[in-house]
Amino acid sequence: GENVEQHPSTLSVQEGDSAVIKCTYSDSASNYFPWYKQELGKRPQLIIDIRSNVGEKKDQRIAVTLNKTAKHFSLHITETQPEDSAVYFCAAPGNDYKLSFGAGTTVTVRA
């Protein structure tokens, strides 16, 4: 299956600063890269995704970039707010189309 590595495992940022999380994947055929956000004690929810035919996608304060040559994709959160504090997971499908998830990044936004 797909091997997805996610860094860093924890990230602490000052409110208003930016946060960047990076994931690498192994299967060059992967073509869909979602990001899920999980607040404490809650279920994971999709916040943004990108397909391999584009290099960047934005949705208000969040953006995802994709580098297919290097096989990595990143989540960017700008102007961070306290409600951005959560665990973020990246994912990528393997050749069986099943998603493999990264280990997660715990983001803490300091007031």
Added chain:
Amino acid sequence: NAGVTQTPKFRILKIGQSMTLQCTQDMNHNYMYWYRQDPGMGLKLIYYSVGAGITDKGEVPNGYNVSRSTTEDFPLRLELAAPSQTSVYFCASSYWDRDAEQYFGPGTRLTVT
């Protein structure tokens, strides 16, 4: 729509006991999944189903069984519970498997002692 629902929310099992985790979705999704989430380990796929009557193993299927008799329901059965099965279990569903959003249930926190 209720989306994906799971019962129970919490359960404590003794070693060797069995139980069934229930999962139901009302979105008419063909694809359903069971994941376990251990601290710092992300989500690991246990079993999945591409439609009623069809199931297949994921990454960590040992100690679990599933069935899919209807589109809506996808129960996960634990036989002979072991401490290594202590985890949070999430059920999810999607319209498509390749590039579709997965909708997760609220999770079941299971402790085996």
